[in-house]
Amino acid sequence: MSKAKKATIILLIALIAFPFLSVYTMPLAHAQGTSELDRLLKDFFCSCGCNYVLATCETQMACDVATSTKAELRGLLAKGMTRDQIIDEMTSKYGNTILATPRTTGFNTFLWWYPVLGGLVGLVAVAILVRRRNNVKWRVDPDAVPALSEEELIQQLDIDQSTVETSVEKKYDDILKERLTGKKTEDTTEEKTKKPKQNDDQKRTEKKKDYDAILKEKTRTKKSNS
Amino acid sequence: MDIGFVFIVVSLVASAIAFISFARYIKQQDNSIYKFARITLVIETILITVAISILTYYFLTRDFNVEYVASYSDRNLPLTYTLSAIWGGASGSLLLWAWLLSLFMTGIAIRERKDRLTGYALSILLSVNMFFLLMLVFISNPFERLSFTPVDGNGLNPLLQNPGMLFHPPTLFVGYAGLTVPFAFALAGLLAGSELWVFRVRKWTLFSWLFVGLGIWFGGWWSYSVLGWGGYWAWDPVENSSLVPWLIATALLHSIMLQESRRGMKLWNILLSIGTFETVILGTFLTRSGIISSVHAFGEQGVGPVFTSYLLIMLVASLGILWHRIDQVKSMNVVTSATGKESSFLLNNLLFVLMALTVVWGTLFPMINEAVTHTKMSVGPGFYNVISPWVLTLLSILMGVCIILKWGTTSTEEIIRKLKYPLTPAVAAIPAMYFMGIREPGALAGFAISAFVIAIHLEDYLIDAKDYAQKKGIEMLRSMGHLFLVRRRRYGGYIVHLSMIILLIGIVGTTFYKTTYSTTLKPGEPTEIGDYTFTYDNLSVSNITMGTEYKIDFLVKNGNSNEKFTAGMTHDAKLDSNVVNVGVLSSLYQDIYVIPEAVDNESVSVTVNYNPLISFVWYGFGVTVIGVVVGLLPKRLGGGEKLEQS
Numbered sequence: 048m049s050k051a052k053k054a055t056i057i058l059l060i061a062l063i064a065f066p067f068l069s070v071y072t073m074p075l076a077h078a079q080g081t082s083e084l085d086r087l088l089k090d091f092f093c094s095c096g097c098n099y100v101l102a103t104c105e106t107q108m109a110c111d112v113a114t115s116t117k118a119e120l121r122g123l124l125a126k127g128m129t130r131d132q133i134i135d136e137m138t139s140k141y142g143n144t145i146l147a148t149p150r151t152t153g154f155n156t157f158l159w160w161y162p163v164l165g166g167l168v169g170l171v172a173v174a175i176l177v178r179r180r181n182n183v184k185w186r187v188d189p190d191a192v193p194a195l196s197e198e199e200l201i202q203q204l205d206i207d208q209s210t211v212e213t214s215v216e217k218k219y220d221d222i223l224k225e226r227l228t229g230k231k232t233e234d235t236t237e238e239k240t241k242k243p244k245q246n247d248d249q250k251r252t253e254k255k256k257d258y259d260a261i262l263k264e265k266t267r268t269k270k271s272n273s
Numbered sequence: 274m275d276i277g278f279v280f281i282v283v284s285l286v287a288s289a290i291a292f293i294s295f296a297r298y299i300k301q302q303d304n305s306i307y308k309f310a311r312i313t314l315v316i317e318t319i320l321i322t323v324a325i326s327i328l329t330y331y332f333l334t335r336d337f338n339v340e341y342v343a344s345y346s347d348r349n350l351p352l353t354y355t356l357s358a359i360w361g362g363a364s365g366s367l368l369l370w371a372w373l374l375s376l377f378m379t380g381i382a383i384r385e386r387k388d389r390l391t392g393y394a395l396s397i398l399l400s401v402n403m404f405f406l407l408m409l410v411f412i413s414n415p416f417e418r419l420s421f422t423p424v425d426g427n428g429l430n431p432l433l434q435n436p437g438m439l440f441h442p443p444t445l446f447v448g449y450a451g452l453t454v455p456f457a458f459a460l461a462g463l464l465a466g467s468e469l470w471v472f473r474v475r476k477w478t479l480f481s482w483l484f485v486g487l488g489i490w491f492g493g494w495w496s497y498s499v500l501g502w503g504g505y506w507a508w509d510p511v512e513n514s515s516l517v518p519w520l521i522a523t524a525l526l527h528s529i530m531l532q533e534s535r536r537g538m539k540l541w542n543i544l545l546s547i548g549t550f551e552t553v554i555l556g557t558f559l560t561r562s563g564i565i566s567s568v569h570a571f572g573e574q575g576v577g578p579v580f581t582s583y584l585l586i587m588l589v590a591s592l593g594i595l596w597h598r599i600d601q602v603k604s605m606n607v608v609t610s611a612t613g614k615e616s617s618f619l620l621n622n623l624l625f626v627l628m629a630l631t632v633v634w635g636t637l638f639p640m641i642n643e644a645v646t647h648t649k650m651s652v653g654p655g656f657y658n659v660i661s662p663w664v665l666t667l668l669s670i671l672m673g674v675c676i677i678l679k680w681g682t683t684s685t686e687e688i689i690r691k692l693k694y695p696l697t698p699a700v701a702a703i704p705a706m707y708f709m710g711i712r713e714p715g716a717l718a719g720f721a722i723s724a725f726v727i728a729i730h731l732e733d734y735l736i737d738a739k740d741y742a743q744k745k746g747i748e749m750l751r752s753m754g755h756l757f758l759v760r761r762r763r764y765g766g767y768i769v770h771l772s773m774i775i776l777l778i779g780i781v782g783t784t785f786y787k788t789t790y791s792t793t794l795k796p797g798e799p800t801e802i803g804d805y806t807f808t809y810d811n812l813s814v815s816n817i818t819m820g821t822e823y824k825i826d827f828l829v830k831n832g833n834s835n836e837k838f839t840a841g842m843t844h845d846a847k848l849d850s851n852v853v854n855v856g857v858l859s860s861l862y863q864d865i866y867v868i869p870e871a872v873d874n875e876s877v878s879v880t881v882n883y884n885p886l887i888s889f890v891w892y893g894f895g896v897t898v899i900g901v902v903v904g905l906l907p908k909r910l911g912g913g914e915k916l917e918q919s
Contacts, residue, residue, distance in 0.1 A: 085789075092651055100653055103507060143648060148655020154646050158638050162631040162660050169623040177616050179606045189530045189680075190760045193908065197386065197469055204536060206468055 083130065087120050090130075090148050091137060100147045275339070275416035277327035280320050281368075284375075285406040287317035292399040299392045299465075307392065311382045314395070318375040321406075325372045328365065328415055332358055338422040341365060341415040347428035347847075349818030357438045358429045360446070363576055364415035369443065370557065371405040373450035374398065377477070381454065385473055393461030394454070394470075401453050404583055412579060431819065431845045431852045437495025445488025445515055449553045451481025452518055455525060456550030459543045460591055463598040471529045471542060476905055478529075482522045483901040489515055490894040497887070498857060504783070505890060508654040513636045514556035517629045521549045524625035527618050534680065535615070537607030540595075541622070547591045548626075552633070554584050559636070610682035617675035621668065628664045632657070666718060669777055672770050673726035676733045695732055699725035719781035723774045730767050757903055765904025769897055776893030782886025790881045796874070799830070802881050805865065806830040809877050810837070820846035823872055829858060829865060840867045840879075861888050 085102070093104035095112035101120075104113040123133045138146055149155045187195070187203045195203070294310030297303075328341070332355050337343040345361040359365045378398045385391045409415065454477040462470030492512065493505035506512065525545040531538045558580035595602070608615045635652045642650050677683065677691040699721045711717055734756070741759075742752035757764045790802045794809035801807075808828040815822050821844040829836045840856025858865040866882040 089653075090655060092653060099507065099509075103504065143650040145651075147651060147653025149650055149652055154642055155650070158635065158642075158652065158656065161634050162627060165627050165630055166623075169627055173616075173619045173623055176606075176619055177608045177611050180608055180610070181606055183535065183606045183609045187534055189534045190763050192472065192530075192533050193475075193762050197472060200469070200472055200533075204468075204533075206536075 084117075084120060084124060087124075087130065087133060088117065090134065091116065091120075091145050092147050094141055094145055275418055277324050277331070277416040278410075278414060280324035280327065281406060281409050281414075281416070284317050284320035284324065284371075285403060285410060287313055287320055288399050288403045288406060291317055292396055292403065295392045295396040295399065299389050299396070302389065304387065307387050310392075310395070314375075314382050314399070315379055317402075318372075318379045321368075321372050321375050325359070325368055328359060328368065329356070332356070335426070337424075337426050338418050339415075340417045340419050343419065343423050343426040345427070345429050347426040350426075350429055350434070353436070353439060354429055354434045357433065357442075360442045361429050361433055361438075362415075364409065364413040366442065366446070366557075367405050367408055367413055368415055369446050370450060371402055371409065373447055374402045374405065374453065377450055377454060378402065381477070389465045390458070390461050390467045390469060390473070393464045394457040394473075397457035397460050398453060401457070408576070408579060413576060428847055431843070431850070434819075435495065435499040437491055437499055441488060441491040441495055444484050444491055448481045448483070448485030448488055449518070449557065451477055451484060452522055452549045452553050454478065454481065455522075455546040456591070459546035460594055463543065463594050463601065466598070466601050468532075468536065468539070471532045474546075475526070475529060478522060478526060479901055479904060482519065482526060483898065485515065485519045485522065486894065486897060489519060490891075494891065498855065505887075508635075508657045510636045511556075511559055513632045513657075514552070514559045517632050517636075518549050518552040518556060520625050520629040520632070521545055521552060524622045524629075525549060527625075528622050531607050531615060531618055535607040536605040539602045539604040540599075541604075543595060543602065545622075545626075547588070547595075548629075550591075551584060551588055552629070554580065554587065555633075558584060612678060612683045612685075612688065614675055614678040614680045614683075617671055617678055621671055621675065624664050624668050624671070628661065631660050631664075662715065665777070665780075666722065669722045669726060669774070672773065673722070673729045676729050676767075676770075691729075691732065695725050695728035698728055713785045716781050716785040719777060719785075723778050723781075726774050727771065730770060734764070734767065758906065761903050761906045765900050765902075765906075768900030768903055770900075772893045772896035772900055774893075775889050775896055779886050779889030779891075779893060782889065783884050786883075786885045788883045791870075791879070792881070793876050793878045794827075795876050803883055804831055807879075807881070812872060812874060812877070817843070820844045823869075825856075825869055825872055825877055827856065827867065838867075840869045842869055842872060859888060862886060864888070 088102035089100050091101050093099055093101050093110060093113045093116065095104065095110050101113055101116055104110050120133065120137075123136060128136065134146065134150075143149075149158055151159050184205075187200065192200070200206070291310050291313040294306055294313060298306040298310055330336075331339045331342045332346055333352075335342070335346070335348055341362060341364050345358040345365070346355055350358065360369050378395055381391065381398070382395060385394075455474040458470040458474045458477075462468065489512075492515070496507070497505040525542065528538050528542055528545060532542050558577070608619070610616070635656050638652050639650055642648065673695070677688060679687075702721050702724050703717055706717055706720060711720065734753070737760075738749060738753040738756055741747075741756055742749045745752065745755075747755070788803060792800060792802055794800050794807060796809050796812075799806045799808045806829070808830075810826040810828050812826075813824045815824070822841060823843070824839055824841045826837060826839050829838065836858060838856050838858045841854040843852045843854060844850075845852060853868055853870075856867040856869075858867075862885060864882075864884040864887045866884055868880040868882070870878040870880060872878070
């Protein structure tokens with residue numbers, strides 16, 4: 048077996064074994080189920096104004112409010128109250144803002160159903176896009192993009208540069224030309240696509256020539272009018 | 274009028290001149306105008322750099338006549354935290370934002386091609402920059418002077434006095450400022466009628482994406498190691514607001530590849546760019562407006578309405594431009610088959626955007642609820658913890674599956690052939706893990722998916738390396754190295770995928786196997802807490818500039834190993850509050866995390882957390898950095914696929 052093959056196999060085994068090794072080395076003896084109190088501590092915000100759930104509030108700074116609320120929850124559990132009863136009791140006492148996991152009823156229904164609705168709408172959109180399969184062309188390998196210059200990309204992607212250079216200004220220039228000369232401007236798009244490799248300077252010179260022509264035309268019209 | 278304020282005003286003027294000059298260049302396409310605009314832009318950057326340097330100088334020289342300096346520092350503040358106090362409040366943060374944006378603009382003006390597309394993009398960026406400068410001039414001036422000079426300042430919030438605060442806000446702001454670049458280029462593309470914007474934004478977006486990620490990472494590390502939450506993510510509204518642009522930018526980084534290779538998804542990419550910018554502004558707004566109460570929100574009155582208006586104006590303006598130019602946005606179809614890589618990209622975009630919108634929805638829902646029902650409510654971790662595991666699971670599976678799919682279409686035989694080997698260890702692992710003691714379905718699924726995704730990436734890499742070696746006639750090992758340079762974008766992406774799996778392993782470990790104990794220790798008396806024996810060894814009390822510092826030494830014994838570590842508490846005399854200094858004993862597979870709650874010479878009350886695999890969360894982001902660096906390697910290194918084709 049060649050060195051390369053050996054190295055490959057070792058790398059392969061090491062990387063696949065990685066998650067399992069991680070699992071194996073975890074202190075599994077500590078793995079415990081979540082107690083009802085732990086769950087409740089994550090269901091309520093501390094009302095001290097820290098904006099943390101009870102489970103984390105007291106860990107930041109010694110918080111008397113968190114300590115007393117935890118004791119209150121322990122008391123309610125000791126009374127044999129269910130989770131729902133405790134939630135009712137706490138919200139009636141402290142208001143809905145104490146609840147970190149909002150209920151699924153009333154206006155809150157919108158909160159909970161929004162992701163499901165969004166997901167369904169998104170899936171429909173994806174399904175529509177997946178079904179549109181006409182005229183799909185392979186244009187450029189994404190791996191190759193970083194190595195290509197913009198000129199090469201324009202060529203490989205078959206981008207029509209005439210629209211790039213003229214799309215916005217052309218409209219206004221054409222209107223201006225039309226108004227000054229009184230005749231409709233010829234569509235230069237075809238002509239430009241014939242010369243896709245014009246460089247920027249050439250295009251600028253041409254455009255300047257256009258402006259000069261308009262200016263001359265304008266002067267001539269003025270003279271003839273006078 | 275303070276000299277620093279003068280520099281801000283002058284940089285605002287320079288911004289306006291640069292903006293007008295770029296607008297003139299767009300119309301006239303005269304190179305000399307571009308040069309002038311660029312010089313003005315550089316001057317603006319220099320001016321704002323001077324302004325932020327002056328503010329730094331005021332902090333370092335303790336000039337408490339400056340209101341901002343007096344509000345966020347005092348004579349006892351150590352040098353490093355004095356520097357972090359610069360962004361401790363709203364005005365300083367806005368100045369930092371404007372400065373970073375100026376640096377980005379200068380970078381673009383220097384690096385990018387001089388044409389109308391760049392001209393438009395810089396004009397848009399300058400308009401954003403002017404918004405921040407106007408805020409600094411009219412609403413939130415950091416150079417405002419007091420009518421008297423206080424003897425000492427108010428000091429910095431003790432929670433902000435730690436190394437995390439040195440890095441968390443600036444990295445996040447670098448990312449935020451950078452994520453305006455795709456927005457500016459997307460609108461520039463619309464205005465200039467150019468599709469080339471996607472090729473120009475990729476590097477800026479990737480760079481900024483990394484920094485937002487790093488900002489989140491520093492924030493997580495700060496809250497874990499300093500604030501003593503015992504966790505790294507709490508679904509706090511302000512945390513959420515930094516996650517949203519990161520999620521949308523992740524979707525954008527994937528979907529621009531479809532525009533590059535297929536000229537499709539054009540409208541979607543523009544919408545994602547607008548979404549990224551809007552959520553970046555929303556994030557800054559939530560942090561700085563004080564509209565949402567959060568440990569991170571450093572609200573300032575008067576900022577809120579301005580941010581809301583700006584957010585809406587920019588949304589309406591960008592959608593207006595899009596509407597006006599919609600006839601130019603003609604996307605080609607992108608999908609050849611349901612089993613093509615393109616389909617998996619569509620699904621991945623759906624999941625990222627769905628998650629982002631869900632987080633926005635959950636963050637804003639209390640306000641919507643109050644407006645509709647006139648009652649107050651909160652949305653806490655419970656809501657996100659129901660939604661996020663599903664999205665995370667689906668995204669992780671998709672991350673593996675998309676690797677075996679080819680661009681275009683993939684035959685069923687090929688899918689089975691490529692799935693066979695990676696799926697085997699993943700499936701076999703489930704019963705193995707079950708017998709090892711992992712019984713929670715979530716943990717079983719999480720670890721099995723991790724194994725599957727790692728294996729599938731490796732398989733693809735090895736097949737690719739073998740093909741490349743044969744094609745080039747080089748050795749396999751050399752080919753494996755070459756590929757990182759030649760196909761740097763793909764393998765940069767693979768490394769980032771790997772980093773996300775490392776992160777997933779950390780998340781699964783800490784979610785399912787974190788254990789907590791609360792107990793009281795007496796001096797010199799060994800107490801068993803879980804598998805370890807703790808001894809309260811010593812208490813030392815010392816007076817520091819801030820107040821009183823209590824250092825508690827613990828001895829921890831497990832089998833034959835004996836380790837010593839320190840936790841503590843600092844009493845801030847000025848604020849009359851205690852700040853906990855957690856003690857963390859780290860190893861690769863587990864952290865022992867001790868939070869002191871009350872202490873005196875007789876006893877110490879502690880909460881002890883065992884956090885398995887938490888280090889994977891930190892290392893995961895480290896690997897992300899490597900992946901992004903590979904993905905951003907310049908053309909001259911390795912040349913890329915083009916060389917291969919020629």
